[in-house]
Amino acid sequence: MNYSSELIKGTLKTIVLKLLADNKKMYGYEITQTVKEQTLDKILITEGALYPTLHSLEADGLVTTEIEFIGKRVRKYYRLSPQGKIKTKEKVSELADFMNTMKFLLNIKTKTV
Amino acid sequence: MNYSSELIKGTLKTIVLKLLADNKKMYGYEITQTVKEQTLDKILITEGALYPTLHSLEADGLVTTEIEFIGKRVRKYYRLSPQGKIKTKEKVSELADFMNTMKFLLNIKTKTV
DNA sequence: CAAATATACATAAGTTTCTTATGTATACAA
DNA sequence: TTGTATACATAAGAAACTTATGTATATTTG
Numbered sequence: 001m002n003y004s005s006e007l008i009k010g011t012l013k014t015i016v017l018k019l020l021a022d023n024k025k026m027y028g029y030e031i032t033q034t035v036k037e038q039t040l041d042k043i044l045i046t047e048g049a050l051y052p053t054l055h056s057l058e059a060d061g062l063v064t065t066e067i068e069f070i071g072k073r074v075r076k077y078y079r080l081s082p083q084g085k086i087k088t089k090e091k092v093s094e095l096a097d098f099m100n101t102m103k104f105l106l107n108i109k110t111k112t113v
Numbered sequence: 114m115n116y117s118s119e120l121i122k123g124t125l126k127t128i129v130l131k132l133l134a135d136n137k138k139m140y141g142y143e144i145t146q147t148v149k150e151q152t153l154d155k156i157l158i159t160e161g162a163l164y165p166t167l168h169s170l171e172a173d174g175l176v177t178t179e180i181e182f183i184g185k186r187v188r189k190y191y192r193l194s195p196q197g198k199i200k201t202k203e204k205v206s207e208l209a210d211f212m213n214t215m216k217f218l219l220n221i222k223t224k225t226v
Numbered sequence: 227c228a229a230a231t232a233t234a235c236a237t238a239a240g241t242t243t244c245t246t247a248t249g250t251a252t253a254c255a256a
Numbered sequence: 257t258t259g260t261a262t263a264c265a266t267a268a269g270a271a272a273c274t275t276a277t278g279t280a281t282a283t284t285t286g
Contacts, residue, residue: 006122006123006244006271006272007123007124007207007208007211008123008244009119009122009123009242009243009244009271009272009273010119010120010121010122010123010243010244011120011215012243012244014219015215015218015219018218018219027263027264028263028264029261029262029263029264030263033262035218038217038218039214039217039218042210042211042214043214043218046244046245046246047263047264047265048244048245048246048247048265048266048267049243049244049245051264051265051266052243052244052265052266053243053244055265070252070253070262070263071252071253072251072252072253073251073252073253073262073263073264074251074252074263074264075262075263075264076263076264092219094120095120095215095219096216096219097155098120098155099212099215099216101152101155101156102124102128102208102212103209103212104151104152105128105131105148105151105152105156106127106128106131106205106208106209119242119243119273121273122242122243122244122271122272122273123272123273125272125273140234140235141234141235142232142233142234142235143234146233159273159274159275160234160235160236161236161237161238161273161274161275161276162272162273162274164235164236164237165236165237165272165273166272166273168236183233183234183281183282184281184282185280185281185282186233186234186235186280186281186282187234187235187280187281188233188234188235189234189235
């Protein structure tokens with residue numbers, strides 16, 4: 001059973017950047033499959049969400065692209081730019097920090113007056 | 114320095130429900146201030162986000178409301194309904210699960226082929 | 227005591243970011 | 257040959273915010 005989609009909102013860019021940081025280069029479909037496998041089908045990235053995100057990362061200069069042909073079929077590989085590497089560190093540490101804060105907040109039992 | 118707002122998206126309802134679960138009853142402004150204090154200004158809930166969320170929780174039957182007057186000023190207290198208590202447990206455990214999954218995903222070094 | 231700030235509610239327009247739907251095309255398996 | 261998988265893309269619509277605005281009372285501060 002996968003997560004209610006609003007949870008994934010806001011984390012997609014970070015997920016994509018981190019995967020690219022760990023795998024040198026990846027193409028869109030590969031990203032969807034990797035996330036699906038690694039999260040045991042809990043996080044399913046739709047193409048309608050992923051491709052615009054990748055295009056936006058490219059427009060922001062965070063990734064570069066390379067076209068590759070597998071037979072007649074096209075593949076578009078994405079790779080982090082230097083700025084992309086910096087941005088990835090920022091986003092990942094921000095998310096880690098946020099998760100710590102949330103963990104703390106959700107464990108609070110009583111309001112401190 | 115507070116979090117980029119897209120991170121908070123999708124977690125607001127869960128935060129509000131959990132606070133109500135821990136504090137019996139709370140009013141809107143109190144929720145914003147409590148979150149601000151507990152997170153050391155890292156999570157700032159805007160009124161434009163909070164009030165529609167509270168109204169939506171009420172419309173869904175997850176909370177009940179009571180008006181209270183402090184002098185001439187009105188306060189609207191929110192309290193979990195029985196369904197609200199159930200929903201809170203679901204949302205909190207879903208978020209905890211999601212955070213574990215994200216933590217795992219963001220630590221992966223190499224793609225497992 | 228006037229002005230600024232804090233308390234306390236609310237809504238509405240606009241933006242972002244997703245979902246859902248659709249489209250195109252190749253490759254492979256049944 | 258039919259369905260499924262691979263692989264890209266975009267567009268309409270929905271959800272959930274931000275930002276701006278509005279109203280009103282209470283308190284602090286210069």
